[in-house]
Amino acid sequence: xxxLELRGVxxxxxxxxxxxxxxxxxxxxxxxxxxxxxxxxxxxxxxIASAERPNxxxxxxxxxxxxxxxxxxxxxxxxxxxxxxxxxxxxxALHIAALKGLSLAQADKQFxxxxxxxxxxxxxxxxxxxxxGGMRRRLIFAQALLGEPxxxxxxxxxxxLDGDTARKLGTLIVERSKNAIVVVTTHLADExxxxxxxxxxxxxxxxxPAPGMRLEDVA
Amino acid sequence: MSASxxxxxxxxxxMLRYGRSRALWLMLLVAPIGARxxxxxxxxxxxxxxxxxxxxxxxxxxxxxxxxxIVSTLLLPIAWLYLRSNTTRRQPWQxxxxxxxxxxxxxxxxxxxxxxxxxxxxxxxxxxxxYLSTFMLQGDAVNLTELSFALxxxxxxxxxxxxxxxxxxxxxxxxxxxxxxFAYFCIWIGSITAPIVTDKAEPSFGANMWDFAGFVTPLKYxxxxxxxxxxxxxxxLATGTIDLDVMAGLLSPGYLESRLAWVAIAVALVVVxxxxxxxxxxxxxxxxxxxxxxxxxxGRPPRAIPDAPAAKRAFASALNLVTAEFRLIGSxxxxxxxxxxxGVIAAVAPDFRHASSPAALLLLLFALSAHAGxxxxxxxxxxxxxxxxxxxxxxxxxxxxxALWATLLxxxxxxxxxxxxxxxxxxxxxxxxxxxxxxxxTLTGSSFASRLVLLVLWYGYAST
Numbered sequence: 001x002x003x004l005e006l007r008g009v010x011x012x013x014x015x016x017x018x019x020x021x022x023x024x025x026x027x028x029x030x031x032x033x034x035x036x037x038x039x040x041x042x043x044x045x046x047x048i049a050s051a052e053r054p055n056x057x058x059x060x061x062x063x064x065x066x067x068x069x070x071x072x073x074x075x076x077x078x079x080x081x082x083x084x085x086x087x088x089x090x091x092x093a094l095h096i097a098a099l100k101g102l103s104l105a106q107a108d109k110q111f112x113x114x115x116x117x118x119x120x121x122x123x124x125x126x127x128x129x130x131x132x133g134g135m136r137r138r139l140i141f142a143q144a145l146l147g148e149p150x151x152x153x154x155x156x157x158x159x160x161l162d163g164d165t166a167r168k169l170g171t172l173i174v175e176r177s178k179n180a181i182v183v184v185t186t187h188l189a190d191e192x193x194x195x196x197x198x199x200x201x202x203x204x205x206x207x208x209p210a211p212g213m214r215l216e217d218v219a
Numbered sequence: 220m221s222a223s224x225x226x227x228x229x230x231x232x233x234m235l236r237y238g239r240s241r242a243l244w245l246m247l248l249v250a251p252i253g254a255r256x257x258x259x260x261x262x263x264x265x266x267x268x269x270x271x272x273x274x275x276x277x278x279x280x281x282x283x284x285x286x287x288x289i290v291s292t293l294l295l296p297i298a299w300l301y302l303r304s305n306t307t308r309r310q311p312w313q314x315x316x317x318x319x320x321x322x323x324x325x326x327x328x329x330x331x332x333x334x335x336x337x338x339x340x341x342x343x344x345x346x347x348x349x350y351l352s353t354f355m356l357q358g359d360a361v362n363l364t365e366l367s368f369a370l371x372x373x374x375x376x377x378x379x380x381x382x383x384x385x386x387x388x389x390x391x392x393x394x395x396x397x398x399x400x401f402a403y404f405c406i407w408i409g410s411i412t413a414p415i416v417t418d419k420a421e422p423s424f425g426a427n428m429w430d431f432a433g434f435v436t437p438l439k440y441x442x443x444x445x446x447x448x449x450x451x452x453x454x455x456l457a458t459g460t461i462d463l464d465v466m467a468g469l470l471s472p473g474y475l476e477s478r479l480a481w482v483a484i485a486v487a488l489v490v491v492x493x494x495x496x497x498x499x500x501x502x503x504x505x506x507x508x509x510x511x512x513x514x515x516x517x518g519r520p521p522r523a524i525p526d527a528p529a530a531k532r533a534f535a536s537a538l539n540l541v542t543a544e545f546r547l548i549g550s551x552x553x554x555x556x557x558x559x560x561x562g563v564i565a566a567v568a569p570d571f572r573h574a575s576s577p578a579a580l581l582l583l584l585f586a587l588s589a590h591a592g593x594x595x596x597x598x599x600x601x602x603x604x605x606x607x608x609x610x611x612x613x614x615x616x617x618x619x620x621x622a623l624w625a626t627l628l629x630x631x632x633x634x635x636x637x638x639x640x641x642x643x644x645x646x647x648x649x650x651x652x653x654x655x656x657x658x659x660x661t662l663t664g665s666s667f668a669s670r671l672v673l674l675v676l677w678y679g680y681a682s683t
Contacts, residue, residue, distance in 0.1 A: 049605050050605050051601060051602075051604065051605050067605075071605055071606060071607050072607045074605060074607075076602060076605050078601055078602055080598060081598055081599060081601070081602050082596040082597065082598025082599045082601075083599070084593035084594075084596070084599065085593075086551075086589065086593065087547070087550060087593065088517050090517075090520065091546075091547060091550055094543060094546070095543060095547055095594075096602075096603070096606065097530060097543075098539055098540045098542070098543030098544070098608075099540070099603050099606035099607065099608050099613060100606050100607050100608070101532050101533055101536035101539065101540075101606075101607045101608055102530040102531070102532060102533055102539075103530050103531055103532070103533045103534070103539070104533070104539060104542065104543060106527075106528070106529075106530035106531055107530035108521075109524055109527040109528075109530075110527050110528070110529055110530045112520065112521060112522075112523040112524060112527060113523055113524055113525055113526065113527040115523070116523035116525055117525070121520060121523045122520070124520045125517040125518060125519065125520045126517075140602075143602075146529075146530060147529055147530050147531075147532075148529040148530075148531075
């Protein structure tokens with residue numbers, strides 16, 4: 001079974017310590033990271049997605065350190081992306097698919113299916129410049145799902161979305177978590193919590209189990 | 220809040236933003252580098268300035284005017300691109316426009332900052348001129364005061380006028396768009412050619428007002444009696460030398476007054492800009508309809524297959540990446556239409572090196588810098604750097620794709636030209652342009668620097 005292990009991980013920006021001595025093991029299933037703004041949720045997610053390196057400790061994918069193997073099977077949706085305004089959503093998705101090393105023809109079809117499920121398909125041939133905030137959020141989400149990622153790191157995927165669209169994304173997230181490690185940061189855990197294997201509270205640089213859960217439940 | 224406080228705040232905020240602009244350092248380098256390659260050197264290098272078909276003897280004030288000509292021919296359009304596309308292009312108008320602050324005061328503050336930056340660039344050019352004068356002029360001919368005076372009198376009003384136009388063009392919806400850039404280009408060409416109107420006129424304030432670029436009178440007035448023609452460029456044969464009293468031209472009747480008048484007009488334009496300011500509207504992007512729309516838009520997306528399987532890994536991911544980069548460089552049907560036009564030029568032009576190749580490169584430099592800039596945007600690299608293929612692989616694929624596009628655009632030229640030489644030149648220039656684009660975009664995170672440098676390089680390539 002795939003596993004992603006954080007072993008004594010710490011992160012600081014200059015003198016400011018954001019995370020310290022985090023030890024967690026993720027296995028397939030949904031894990032939610034909750035907590036107040038600025039607590040370090042996004043930083044933890046960036047570490048999980050190998051977008052940043054920890055100052056201390058190690059991150060192991062299937063028991064091995066190094067980001068190469070993880071990146072071959074990773075889907076990452078950051079909170080903010082400088083989307084290329086002059087491309088269409090489809091062109092952008094195929095750009096990402098090429099970087100993931102995916103077959104472009106198959107990725108095109110898969111992108112059609114994903115965007116159909118989240119109500120974006122009618123607009124995929126339109127330039128991103130014409131997209132609203134919610135459409136951009138869905139596009140960032142859709143590109144993360146391309147391929148068959150074994151690890152999905154999603155930073156506030158339902159922010160700026162209306163309730164109905166957020167539920168559609170939630171359905172896809174839960175669906176994916178049956179076979180993949182899905183880590184989601186969110187302010188609003190209510191919708192996804194019943195399906196989550198773990199709800200973790202990030203606070204003061206540490207990760208604590210949410211009320212009613214034990215840290216060991218994560219693995 | 221008083222107008223002066225608003226102006227001061229606008230000025231200091233803009234200066235703060237300029238101070239953090241890495242592209243500004245590039246701009247500060249463009250002027251001295253332009254001076255090195257464009258000044259008329261004795262060995263025949265650079266751009267020639269001839270008065271009465273003879274080359275003027277190099278003096279300090281003539282060197283200053285020569286630097287002023289560099290400002291008019293090279294720096295003004297580049298500075299326009301910089302002001303319109305860099306650090307202060309985005310303003311918080313959504314918030315700003317609902318405040319009670321005077322638009323005139325805000326405009327004057329921003330104008331002050333733009334002027335400060337442009338005059339900084341002029342100072343860098345001045346320093347370059349001082350350095351170059353030490354080996355372009357004989358020891359006793361070096362007069363730093365006359366050199367600087369000539370440069371600033373000629374170039375500073377033009378720079379200040381440019382800053383004013385930038386502010387003015389930010390005030391109206393139509394001028395904020397690409398049409399504004401086109402309009403500026405027309406004004407720039409007009410400003411350089413306008414002095415023809417007063418070609419035979421006696422020097423006066425009125426006649427000098429036609430010379431916004433400011434270099435015509437200093438060249439004409441100080442020339443010996445009966446010399447009334449002058450040429451600037453590289454494609455003519457000059458015979459002998461001529462003594463030119465540039466200082467007499469600078470101090471001729473009405474000249475200095477006209478330069479000061481242009482500065483006053485610039486300030487007035489800014490005030491007018493503040494008065495006629497039209498607030499922004501949150502606009503929906505215009506979608507072309509009809510036949511033109513069908514030609515240029517991507518059309519309806521293909522029907523979705525809800526149960527489409529997940530994409531598998533590509534058989535040859537490197538080739539896959541080159542294909543993707545190739546497509547994205549040529550994305551948009553407008554590019555394909557222009558590429559077709561370039562292909563037609565390649566098929567019919569008798570000179571590949573001086574017609575077809577520059578035409579293809581001009582198209583490609585915009586496409587390459589656009590894609591390099593969007594792919595290297597810092598906010599996107601944060602996402603793409605965690606992809607399976609490393610960023611360096613994408614950059615390599617980009618260079619290969621640039622070479623492929625240039626080769627493809629050169630194929631029609633094989634009807635008229637030897638294949639080996641033609642394709643070698645095309646692929647080498649395409650790869651070089653792609654390399655420059657991706658290196659500069661990687662360093663700066665945008666397309667501005669790469670487009671700027673590629674345009675300068677293209678100008679050199681096309682004119683030699």
